[in-house]
Amino acid sequence: MSTALVRTLIRACLTQPNPQNQAEVRTQLVSATAAAWEQTFITLALHRLVPLVTYTLQEWNLTDALPKKYWESMLTHYQEVKTRNTLNLLTLDGILAAMQRKDLHPVLWKGVVLADSFYPLPATRSMADLDFSIPADEMPQVDAVFESLGFQRRDNMETEDAVYYGNTMGILCDVHHRVRLFETTTVKNLTTSLTPKRLKCPSMTVLEPNAMLVHLVVHMDGHLDETGPILIWILDVAYVLRQWRDQLDLARIQQLMPSQDSVDSLMRLVRFLQVEFGEPIPDVLAESAQHYQPYTLDYVLRSRRLTVWGLPSVRGWMRLLACRLGIASDKGRIYPYWRDLMPWSAA
Known part of the structure; x- marks a missing residue:
């Protein structure tokens, strides 16, 4: 399953390599099917993770553990982002x-x-x-x-x-x-x-740390209807939590959040990072966060694939049908998998 491969790659991005975990990750990468790599490459691009994963594979000395055509594509994309960001x-x-x-x-x-x-x-x-x-x-x-x-x-x-x-x-x-x-x-x-x-x-x-965290969460929530959840935005939260975990203040965060829904989103995000990728929750958030059901990686990936089409709205279904029939251009959208189109599941 490509979800397992995506999870493995993101966990590696958030972990320091050592001989044991390098061997474990290499085994998973080498044993992945061609279909799993195809879906994973598409997923990484859709979630803007190709540059980070490319860097991680180099740091872990795992560039030979994936099919050559995907590594070459990832490296090209990484170099393009490097050039662009240097100019920025x-x-x-x-x-x-x-x-x-x-x-x-x-x-x-x-x-x-x-x-x-x-x-x-x-x-x-x-x-x-x-x-x-x-x-x-x-x-x-x-x-x-x-x-x-x-x-x-x-x-x-x-x-x-x-x-x-x-x-x-x-x-x-x-x-x-x-x-x-x-x-x-x-x-x-x-x-x-x-x-x-x-x-x-x-x-x-x-x-400042609390305001930055609030801004990232509210910005993400504000775009959910048009983009769905994007993993690079979720990892933004992870990196801020890592670097500024000792400077966070729950009461201040709650004051700055525009609504309880936004607080709930933050708590579900930190639980998602904990459960799916092993990220520790900062002490100041830990007690509150444990009362929340986390998102799942399957839910995040599926929601992103569907939202770019406007599904499950009627207009989204019409757009998908028109593109499948060749009546309209897909404008580069990634088609959802058939399993995505089954009855909508909860997070």
Whole structure:
């Protein structure tokens, strides 16, 4: 089963290699069928995990344990992400330096912070754009900074809360001048200073540990209807928990969460990471989390495959049927397995 192979690979990503577990993982990889590898490769791509798994296979000296065609495809993808992320970080260095000269106050978010300071290497965490927030009253100066660096405002992408800037190299910046998640909170000191591991700037302002965790969970929940659960976003939570486990405060997290549903999502996520991948739950969350039923890996994988089609809505069924009949383009969507289309199961 490809689910077992995916589980093995993710567990390896989150574990230090030793002779015993290397031998165990190698046995599982070598014994996997061609069909299991085909499904696993598709799954890793769908969940944006190819770069991290590629790095892990190299670190574990297991690159010869999978079919050559999949390893070559994974390595090519890894190199592409490495090149892209290097360009992203170099560009961000220039943006931050220009903003510092103008005494602006950006707060870096999500992918770029995680790639720089939480994942093993920047190439192991892909990022579609550079995300940060900035005070609304600084936006006129922000426009000038981006224009001076060759960026243009993408008016067609603008939202009520954010402005997008892009350049000719395809770098996209998502700049939020309004952060609804935290604008009504009475909690103080939502940011902290972090020393980058790869960026050249001496420090960067990011969300403090509890606020970052809340933001990651709420962002994930906000996209579930359109993307389903994405494993790289769940591993974002795992890496933040690992690095900042001693700085978490349950009461503060509960204050910052917009609803009890969001608290429930966090608890189910940490239980999922514990049960499926052996990740220890931080002490401050452990007692509360034990009362929650975790998601399962089967549920996460199945939900992702279905959600990209809009299933189980009527419109989703019509889209799937039209594509199967050749009436419409699948637009690169991965077709769900027949077993996915059986009566909907609970998490």
